[in-house]
Amino acid sequence: MAIATAATPLGARPCSAPAPGGGRPTLAPGTLPRRAVGLPLRESEAGTTVVLPGAEVEENPAHKRAKDYSVLLFNDPLNKREYVCRCLMLICLLEERPAYETMMKAHQEGVAVVGTYKFDTAEDFCARLKAKGIISDIISKDSE
Numbered sequence: 262m263a264i265a266t267a268a269t270p271l272g273a274r275p276c277s278a279p280a281p282g283g284g285r286p287t288l289a290p291g292t293l294p295r296r297a298v299g300l301p302l303r304e305s306e307a308g309t310t311v312v313l314p315g316a317e318v319e320e321n322p323a324h325k326r327a328k329d330y331s332v333l334l335f336n337d338p339l340n341k342r343e344y345v346c347r348c349l350m351l352i353c354l355l356e357e358r359p360a361y362e363t364m365m366k367a368h369q370e371g372v373a374v375v376g377t378y379k380f381d382t383a384e385d386f387c388a389r390l391k392a393k394g395i396i397s398d399i400i401s402k403d404s405e
Contacts, residue, residue, distance in 0.1 A: 327401035330383035332375040334367045335396040342368065345395055349375065352389045377402060 332353065337345060342364055349360035353375050366373035375397070378386065383399045390397040 326380055327403045328379075329377045329402040330380050330399045331377050331402055332383050332386050332390075333398045333400060334363060334373045334375050334390070335398070336367050336371045337396050340394060348390060348393045348395055352393070353386050 334345075334349070345364045345367075346357070346360045349355045349363060350357060353360075355363065355375070363373045363375055375386070377383075380399075387397045387399045
């Protein structure tokens with residue numbers, strides 16, 4: 262009598278059993294191969310801040326982020342103007358006219374400010390524009 266285990270259901274061949282005809286091993290329906298067995302798990306680096314009563318918390322001004330960041334759009338000779346406009350409308354949520362004006366300013370002057378956003382939003386917009394092949398960057402509003 263066959264005994265079913267978690268890895269091999271009743272009546273199925275184990276994962277390492279060769280397939281008929283000498284091909285790749287086949288899996289029984291409903292089972293998945295275990296590929297990462299024995300790999301070490303990486304510990305999370307999440308730290309906890311402990312505040313002691315009466316202790317003062319100091320912020321390091323060298324690591325302090327600016328409040329606002331500007332997304333810059335650079336002149337791009339590879340992409341068509343309509344494509345750049347469309348990406349600005351879809352990614353940065355600009356209306357058609359501001360997207361067109363921003364694209365034309367970048368085309369004529371070499372660089373244009375798409376908008377001013379918080380760091381996470383500016384970084385996300387910049388990364389998504391770069392993924393579409395558009396040259397963009399972010400700078401802090403303080404450095405302008």
